[in-house]
Amino acid sequence: MLEVEGLSAGYLGDDVVHDISFRVADSAAVTIIGSNGAGKTTLFRAMCGLLPKSAGRVTLDGEDISDLRAHSIARAGLAYVPSGRHLFPQMTVVENLSLGGFPGRPDPKTMAVVLDLFPRLGERKNQQAGTMSGGEQQMLAVGRALISEPKLLVLDEPTTGLAPKLAADAYAALTVLQSQGLTLLVAEQQVPLALSLADYGYVLENGRVQLDGTADDLERDPEVRRAYLGVS
């Protein structure tokens, strides 16, 4: 579904991520794990066209999207939910969701599926997004991304600012989506959660891929256990 080859990017001419390559198979769930500042967000921003790439190629479902701008990449089927969510604070839940289907009007069936996955959004249809709690905003951000019926859903730390219970709920929702065949790519610091969802993972450190493997391999890896799972 997604193939990233030799991607480098950064700010003001200084690369933050270097020569990153990874792939996400159709209907797979892949995680990128790493600590704060490892370069996860920079990698995603470059991939989604929000940040210029200094090198590398990105292919989505066979289509080269390396040189497309952010809005074209979104229309090509890559839906990105940034950790800052970037909702429209003075619009209602329904207005936010409906823009997810831009330029068309959202498909009522897809809308029903999203409201079924997140009943809270249905209860708060006419509430302004900016007045909702962090957990509800996260649901809305994921919901808005789903309305476009993306080929690939990319999430940057979906649990940011959420209490442990809500973080677990968020991952439960992602698991449901994956079981329905959606392809997922998730960056996460909360490694146990990420590995519970993903089939495959890449470990990012100082802007480079240090390690990759199946979720089971990573869970057993002594380095990963020490650095990310708090096991000595």
Add this chain to the structure above:
Amino acid sequence: MTAVILDGIVLGLQFGLLGVGMTLVYGLGGVLNLAHGSMAVVGAIVVANAMAAGAPVLVAVGAGLLAVGALGLVLDSTLMRAVYRLHGESRVLLSLLLTLGVAFIIDGLLVWRYPIGSLGIHISGDPIEILGVRMRIGSLVASAISVVTGAALVAFFRLTTAGRAVRSVIQDEVGARLCGINPAAVRSLIFGLSGMLAALVAITKSMTAPITTTAGIDFTILALIVTVVGGLGSVAGAFLAGILLGIVNTVSSFYIGTYITSIMLLAAAALTILLRPSGLLGRRA
């Protein structure tokens, strides 16, 4: 008194239409367009010329609006490109300088080509009484156009996908891009629309009283005041501010004198900045 207030509301709707374009262009791209009023006058001139050449009113008005819309699109895709490449303060500053230059060029050309030009669109008919107030047909048509356009704008921004897309870019540009919305296209569209709305105000004004080729700067200043009082980037704010300022305008010119109205309007703007720095409905402090 009713007549004065009613007059004020009608004038206020025109102020709102004048300000809404400026406030949207600012909200979308951080650009203050000081050529706003001059573009409006260009529209009125095109209408006057078309009518002098024998075109029916509606055709002439259509031509005037299209001409200004096209002028807006051309400006946005040429000069403004350089502005959008900058960020923060330097963007605002360059936009002020460039659009001021455009205003000088347009005003200069107009004064050169139409030196005596005072433009009026005459609509004949006897005055009609509304709420006990006698109103001329010209004012009625002008008011009706303002009310209908204002309502259409509100419906556009609330109910249509395109209108929501415009608001989304103002509220969170990154979020809009991630939804597949191209902010550059939205900015071009609104730059053109903003010019057309300003031109519509100049045209409707010329139905009640002739306007001169040098009226551009007055329109621009009015639009700036409406934008500041209403809150930068707020459509509803522009209309609310427009109506309040329209009433201030007519009441003060009726009871004190015309010479004092611009001072009163500027005082209202200054007061708003002191009490509510982000404007009546602005969200940024």
